[in-house]
Amino acid sequence: MFHQTPQVTTSTTTFGYIHSVETCGTVDGPGIRFVIFATGCPLRCLYCSNPDCRYLENGKKVSVDELIAEIQKYTSYMKASGGGVTISGGEPLYQPEFIREIFRRCQELGIHTALDTSGFCNLEIAKPVFEFVDLVLLDIKSFDSATYTKVTGVDIEPTLIIAKYLSEIKKPTWIRFVLVPGLTNEVENIQGLADFVAKLDNVERLDVLPFHKMGEYKWEELGYEYKLKETPTPTPEEVEQALAIFRNKGIPTF
Template identity: 70%
Template sequence: MAIKAVRSSIRGRIHSTETCGAVDGPGIRYVIFTQGCPLRCLYCHNPDCRDPQEGQEVTVDELILDIQKYHSYMEFSGGGVTVTGGEPLMQPEFVSEIFCRCQELGIHTALDTSGYVGLTTAKPLLKHVDLVLLDIKSIDPKIYHQVTNVSLEPTLEFARYLSEIDKPAWIRFVLVPGLTDPTHNIRNLAKFVASLTNVKRLEILPFHKMGEYKWEQLGYKYALKNTPEASPELVATAKKIFQEYGISAIS
């Protein structure tokens, strides 16, 4: 019992929670937004999650007590708990303990990540993850750096490892007109995803500006202010390219 008490006293920093999420994994999800992110994505809709020192400090016990209130909804819908951010892998012990406790309760776990982390950090945590939602912002290294301000290779290494251990994954790709939409970028991403054996789903996320107001509130310059949202025609073109590689993309 003493060991359990020590484990469950693990603390972390979160921005907020969403109790009935429907877009971050299967079924109805309890979504935890962690604080802190090493990426600086131009279209980020959660820029208020960037600073690892902001948000609120909570214990795993506090979260689990709240999660259990929604257990029946998750069970009925085939849902579970998703940890997103920010970047959850910046707090590996905290997130790992959340997932471990959820699995002990029979709750499905999903990790929403950029994969921008050393595998040494990620491997122990992944043992308690049922599904990974992996965001691949671009397959072209130059475009990836332009979008995120970090290197692409750690994400590709992470994706290959998930395939190696046969960890179920959904790939997410944000389609931004004039930025991530070049045909070679989409085609090469399709080739890469087709080389993985663990991908259960590919989601094309059409670019939108719903997070722009947060940038303004925080005093950040929103570089994509004049970028149009992704049109249905552009999304259809991207889907067609993925289909050429045997990938049925959804949006």
């Protein structure tokens, strides 16, 4: 079942919860990005790099006005590089009204907007957010449904519904797939994802992201059990094999 937490709204501004910001990000969309990490997430991904973003209350309550004021300090860097603002998490769609208002204000200022999401959200709740998004970074963590649930703790179907909707409205999208040895690297799983993505009309690129353990220390600090301690990083050959499957379907890969 979806759980959406209402945001605190007044007549003048909207409030939400964030973990932190990165002022000069270069991996979450084109150009130099102002990246906002929102808190709250219904997924429990085994390899999550931001487990400290799981719960809304772990974040700092901020207003959209505060964030926009901070964003405007970096406008020249973003525009000169073809960058903009990216909202990641956590799962941004956990706070839809807050995220929508940030993006709406950014677009008023002519700032490019990107949403980094798992797509685990009721489509009708997500639609008003997509209205003010220039680019979606959609994480599809597996195509095999059983593997997807093992990785995330939730069902894949909402993500596939959102992926199809983004294609219908021709919303520019980058697909992200994390390659995890012994978990998501089965050829049949990758082939299934390639077949699905090849049918979409809006995908500009697909990124194969090698599994890493950079967030493991956070799990330990929070007292969570990190179940992928013995999982290796994929070899360059394994990454290339996955890339080749996507390329064979005509999907631009990075």
